[in-house]
Amino acid sequence: AQKVTQAQTEISVVEKEDVTLDCVYETRDTTYYLFWYKQPPSGELVFLIRRNSFDEQNEISGRYSWNFQKSTSSFNFTITASQVVDSAVYFCALSEAGANSKLTFGKGITLSVRP
Amino acid sequence: DSGVTQTPKHLITATGQRVTLRCSPRSGDLSVYWYQQSLDQGLQFLIHYYNGEERAKGNILERFSAQQFPDLHSELNLSSLELGDSALYFCASSVVEGGLDTQYFGPGTRLTVL
Numbered sequence A: 001a002q003k004v005t006q007a008q009t010e011i012s013v014v015e016k017e018d019v020t021l022d023c024v025y026e027t028r029d030t031t032y033y034l035f036w037y038k039q040p041p042s043g044e045l046v047f048l049i050r051r052n053s054f055d056e057q058n059e060i061s062g063r064y065s066w067n068f069q070k071s072t073s074s075f076n077f078t079i080t081a082s083q084v085v086d087s088a089v090y091f092c093a094l095s096e097a098g099a100n101s102k103l104t105f106g107k108g109i110t111l112s113v114r115p
Numbered sequence B: 001d002s003g004v005t006q007t008p009k010h011l012i013t014a015t016g017q018r019v020t021l022r023c024s025p026r027s028g029d030l031s032v033y034w035y036q037q038s039l040d041q042g043l044q045f046l047i048h049y050y051n052g053e054e055r056a057k058g059n060i061l062e063r064f065s066a067q068q069f070p071d072l073h074s075e076l077n078l079s080s081l082e083l084g085d086s087a088l089y090f091c092a093s094s095v096v097e098g099g100l101d102t103q104y105f106g107p108g109t110r111l112t113v114l
Helices: none
Strands: A003-005 A010-014 A019-021 A024-026 A032-039 A046-052 A059-061 A064-069 A074-079 A088-096 A109-114 B005-007 B010-013 B019-024 B031-038 B042-050 B053-057 B064-068 B074-078 B087-097 B100-105 B109-113
Touching (some): A032 A074, A046 A059, A046 A064, A046 A074, A074 A088, B019 B109, B031 B074, B031 B100, B042 B074
Parallel strands (some): A010 A109
Antiparallel strands (some): A019 A074, A032 A046, A032 A088, A088 A109, B019 B074, B031 B087, B042 B053, B064 B074, B087 B109
16 A cells, blocks of 8 residues: 655745755555645645656756655655745655556645745 | 636535536546545545546545546536535546656635535
8 A cells, every 4th residue: 555654744934944845655566656746825736746766866946856765765845945935735645657546645744934 | 727627616515415526627638536635534536537437446435426528527426415525626637748647636626515
């Protein structure tokens, strides 16, 4: 069975601080996919990134970066120089290999960025 | 805007009633997934349809059913509603890029059962 753990439930930072959101996953599959989604106060779920289990290269997109470490089953998300607009709930998710697979979500981390 | 549409945005109804939630996937996407987001259970997978056929079921109650029509839109039917069914219901459609599947979510339907 697949499981995603986001141990942090709420994080509060001041604008311009860097913040890291942790994600630990469990799966018996050798090939799998990891995702991060953002849920702003308006409620929609916004896709941020997909990472394949066979590609451990870290990724940077603007102020966002992701650190995938298979050895520790972690897929952490860092926001550099946080902004108030980053305030949202962030979900890490896991799916098994193959197309058309359901997502298993973590409980989410509520990030509040104060001005 | 993900390109996935869901109607209605909000729904308020009473216990024992039946409602239908509608989802239109992104153009060209054959897969539709339904998820339920509640305070108790978080985000949970309900059911997956691909090109009109049911592909997988998750924690979907027997009182709930879904279908995907030839034009690929999907409907989630919730019957004999209970207070605990109050939740945000999302649908997602997926596009396979390079053999990899990414789900894009609609804005959700917020269901309140009174």
